[in-house]
Amino acid sequence: MDHRELMRQLHTPADTKIVLWVMDGLGGLPLTPGGKTELETASTPNLDALARRGLCGLSVPVAPGITPGSGPSHLALFGYDPVACEIGRGVMEVLGIDFALQAEDVAARGNFCTVDDAGLVTDRRAGRISTEQGAKLCRLLQEIEVPGVQVFVLPVREHRFGLVLRGPGLDPRLSDTDPQAVGKPPLELQALVPEAEATARLARQWLEQAYRVLASHHPANSLLLRGFSQDPALPKMADVYGLKAAAIASYPMYRGLAKLVGMEVLQTGPTFADEIATLEANWDRFDFFYLHLKYTDSRGEDGDFDAKVTVIEEADSFLPRILALGPDVLVVTADHSTPARLKGHSWHPVPTILFSEVCRADQVVEFTENACANGALGLFPAVDIMPLAMANAGRLAKFGA
Amino acid sequence: MDHRELMRQLHTPADTKIVLWVMDGLGGLPLTPGGKTELETASTPNLDALARRGLCGLSVPVAPGITPGSGPSHLALFGYDPVACEIGRGVMEVLGIDFALQAEDVAARGNFCTVDDAGLVTDRRAGRISTEQGAKLCRLLQEIEVPGVQVFVLPVREHRFGLVLRGPGLDPRLSDTDPQAVGKPPLELQALVPEAEATARLARQWLEQAYRVLASHHPANSLLLRGFSQDPALPKMADVYGLKAAAIASYPMYRGLAKLVGMEVLQTGPTFADEIATLEANWDRFDFFYLHLKYTDSRGEDGDFDAKVTVIEEADSFLPRILALGPDVLVVTADHSTPARLKGHSWHPVPTILFSEVCRADQVVEFTENACANGALGLFPAVDIMPLAMANAGRLAKFGA
Numbered sequence: 064m065d066h067r068e069l070m071r072q073l074h075t076p077a078d079t080k081i082v083l084w085v086m087d088g089l090g091g092l093p094l095t096p097g098g099k100t101e102l103e104t105a106s107t108p109n110l111d112a113l114a115r116r117g118l119c120g121l122s123v124p125v126a127p128g129i130t131p132g133s134g135p136s137h138l139a140l141f142g143y144d145p146v147a148c149e150i151g152r153g154v155m156e157v158l159g160i161d162f163a164l165q166a167e168d169v170a171a172r173g174n175f176c177t178v179d180d181a182g183l184v185t186d187r188r189a190g191r192i193s194t195e196q197g198a199k200l201c202r203l204l205q206e207i208e209v210p211g212v213q214v215f216v217l218p219v220r221e222h223r224f225g226l227v228l229r230g231p232g233l234d235p236r237l238s239d240t241d242p243q244a245v246g247k248p249p250l251e252l253q254a255l256v257p258e259a260e261a262t263a264r265l266a267r268q269w270l271e272q273a274y275r276v277l278a279s280h281h282p283a284n285s286l287l288l289r290g291f292s293q294d295p296a297l298p299k300m301a302d303v304y305g306l307k308a309a310a311i312a313s314y315p316m317y318r319g320l321a322k323l324v325g326m327e328v329l330q331t332g333p334t335f336a337d338e339i340a341t342l343e344a345n346w347d348r349f350d351f352f353y354l355h356l357k358y359t360d361s362r363g364e365d366g367d368f369d370a371k372v373t374v375i376e377e378a379d380s381f382l383p384r385i386l387a388l389g390p391d392v393l394v395v396t397a398d399h400s401t402p403a404r405l406k407g408h409s410w411h412p413v414p415t416i417l418f419s420e421v422c423r424a425d426q427v428v429e430f431t432e433n434a435c436a437n438g439a440l441g442l443f444p445a446v447d448i449m450p451l452a453m454a455n456a457g458r459l460a461k462f463g464a
Numbered sequence: 465m466d467h468r469e470l471m472r473q474l475h476t477p478a479d480t481k482i483v484l485w486v487m488d489g490l491g492g493l494p495l496t497p498g499g500k501t502e503l504e505t506a507s508t509p510n511l512d513a514l515a516r517r518g519l520c521g522l523s524v525p526v527a528p529g530i531t532p533g534s535g536p537s538h539l540a541l542f543g544y545d546p547v548a549c550e551i552g553r554g555v556m557e558v559l560g561i562d563f564a565l566q567a568e569d570v571a572a573r574g575n576f577c578t579v580d581d582a583g584l585v586t587d588r589r590a591g592r593i594s595t596e597q598g599a600k601l602c603r604l605l606q607e608i609e610v611p612g613v614q615v616f617v618l619p620v621r622e623h624r625f626g627l628v629l630r631g632p633g634l635d636p637r638l639s640d641t642d643p644q645a646v647g648k649p650p651l652e653l654q655a656l657v658p659e660a661e662a663t664a665r666l667a668r669q670w671l672e673q674a675y676r677v678l679a680s681h682h683p684a685n686s687l688l689l690r691g692f693s694q695d696p697a698l699p700k701m702a703d704v705y706g707l708k709a710a711a712i713a714s715y716p717m718y719r720g721l722a723k724l725v726g727m728e729v730l731q732t733g734p735t736f737a738d739e740i741a742t743l744e745a746n747w748d749r750f751d752f753f754y755l756h757l758k759y760t761d762s763r764g765e766d767g768d769f770d771a772k773v774t775v776i777e778e779a780d781s782f783l784p785r786i787l788a789l790g791p792d793v794l795v796v797t798a799d800h801s802t803p804a805r806l807k808g809h810s811w812h813p814v815p816t817i818l819f820s821e822v823c824r825a826d827q828v829v830e831f832t833e834n835a836c837a838n839g840a841l842g843l844f845p846a847v848d849i850m851p852l853a854m855a856n857a858g859r860l861a862k863f864g865a
Contacts, residue, residue: 450529
């Protein structure tokens with residue numbers, strides 16, 4: 064019996080509220096060894112005070128040494144085994160543009176690419192055409208009709224797009240057409256299992272027409288598909304935890320991930336101030352709030368250490384408004400680290416505070432990576448956060464007699 | 465290969481003794497945030513000295529956030545996976561009254577209840593009748609005879625009793641009759657699998673007569689059964705660890721749990737002083753002693769912070785007598801936390817000391833929750849305690865070449 068099955072058996076109603084505040088990519092690194100991380104550099108009086116009252120630790124997003132994408136790292140925060148519950152690349156791509164994916168839709172990630180006269184790929188990204196050019200080509204491809212299936216061609220950014228097939232009995236077990244190298248032709252799209260033959264035929268019909276449409280649009284004179292996948296049909300948070308859960312996230316991908324686990328996605332604006340206002344406006348309607356701050360990650364990805372420090376300091380200034388709502392449990396954590404020094408996600412564990420009246424506070428007095436390393440939660444798997452939050456919210460019955 | 469299978473393969477004889485001292489429900493909480501826990505409040509000079517010489521940590525009874533019953537939390541302390549090795553509610557109930565359960569007996573937990581003229585349950589606990597009244601009704605029910613099976617009706621407390629069926633080929637896979645709500649009739653007892661049909665027929669024969677006997681005994685004019693179960697047939701400690709193991713526990717349920725893993729249960733008196741005398745008197749006869757102190761949990765359940773502090777201080781005063789026996793390994797721990805503030809079991813991890821001459825002592829200098837959080841054992845699963853104790857006792861061979 065796994066973690067999630069225990070939650071399903073033990074959850075019990077309570078009039079308590081949990082806030083899971085995810086500061087995306089919060090964990091960092093010093094720019095030079097021996098220096099301070101972004102979080103250590105930032106002045107965070109409110110978070111430090113919360114660390115003093117709470118229980119701290121370093122959470123491991125997926126497994127030691129593993130640098131996660133946003134999908135697996137968020138699944139872990141929601142309490143789902145991030146290795147067992149895989150979300151396909153195609154699904155992630157269309158979640159990232161707020162597409163209303165239906166349960167049986169088959170989604171793939173697409174790239175416009177360049178092929179030569181022999182049909183061999185010379186540039187897998189078609190010279191990174193502009194987002195406008197990509198959108199124009201998507202509109203052309205949207206004209207293609209294949210009997211028996213509805214096809215959506217969804218612009219993403221530059222050379223990237225999403226392809227969604229909608230129709231009865233579709234099967235996502237299809238091979239990629241992306242050869243993952245130049246000097247080779249796009250691969251033949253094939254069914255990976257006999258049950259997917261019909262879907263493969265429909266997809267090939269679409270592809271034949273798409274190749275013809277694109278042929279005259281050099282450098283984007285062909286396309287590559289990969290990561291055919293479907294909504295993974297995860298158990299929903301209402302079922303696993305008995306929680307009425309809401310998501311507040313200004314970026315579409317995080318709204319999409321929250322939808323996969325059954326959260327209600329709340330309308331919000333682009334800033335964190337908008338998100339806090341949304342939290343306040345909806346406080347009475349839900350038991351659980353997933354509150355996502357994107358910009359810590361964005362500035363880490365930019366490699367802009369100082370800007371990430373500033374985002375952290377701004378975030379700190381909003382904490383009193385969250386606390387003023389009186390959450391029974393407040394978790395402050397991240398999905399993964401995004402050190403400015405590395406300009407990308409990393410494997411480093413994530414500073415985390417769990418606060419409740421009955422959390423049994425430890426001796427940590429500031430919110431930094433090194434202080435959290437000495438917290439009573441120790442170095443712990445991120446997938447443990449939800450069970451701990453549920454316990455602290457009085458929402459779990461005793462296990463066994 | 466699990467934990468226990470490794471132990472089975474690697475255990476090796478040694479002339480060493482292990483004491484596992486379980487202070488039931490030891491872990492606590494401050495009464496107000498920022499204050500001290502029961503253990504932090506208590507003066508424990510002997511335990512502090514042991515912490516200084518030993519290796520400390522916080523053990524997680526079953527899993528993060530999970531509040532365990534006594535069954536699963538003790539199985540973990542004995543080194544058995546507490547989720548995989550489930551002990552049924554009926555078995556726990558009759559262990560709690562020292563009933564000598566046999567391997568093929570089927571046990572259920574019973575409640576006397578009140579039904580109205582339409583046969584609908586109006587009070588699932590029959591107004592919590594007195595223990596004397598409950599015992600009198602059990603004696604009446606004990607008169608019922610069902611051909612082919614021996615039936616024991618065992619008073620427990622107030623409206624609670626245990627029912628045990630003894631006979632050849634019985635199967636415990638039977639449904640509860642407890643509807644778990646008022647306004648409904650007791651449920652029909654049914655076999656959950658075809659193999660249990662014969663047992664279900666015998667149980668229904670008993671039930672029909674029991675309903676007739678009780679009809680005139682309002683408010684206890686009916687009964688409800690749940691948790692039909694059998695001895696889980698766990699591997700015994702002699703086999704898993706090669707230990708000759710004894711249990712010293714003044715409360716029946718803990719003796720019963722110890723019996724399930726093959727410990728010899730020693731006669732003892734009701735006080736901890738009695739238990740220590742029993743330990744001393746039997747020191748030469750066993751390799752392993754499970755020593756159980758109940759009253760830390762009892763005072764926590766009562767919500768009596770000060771009384772729990774006093775129990776801890778008294779327990780501390782007995783430590784020199786245990787050490788005077790010269791155990792090679794002494795573990796001081798608990799099955800779970802029972803904070804007076806919560807008046808019940810909780811999920812909080814448990815302060816633990818492992819002491820031996822070769823334990824590699826850490827820098828912890830007092831026995832408190834927060835000090836143990838900084839111990840070298842860190843936050844660790846309770847199921848690891850037995851392998852560590854075995855290693856420190858020189859009772860495990862090398863794994864692999």
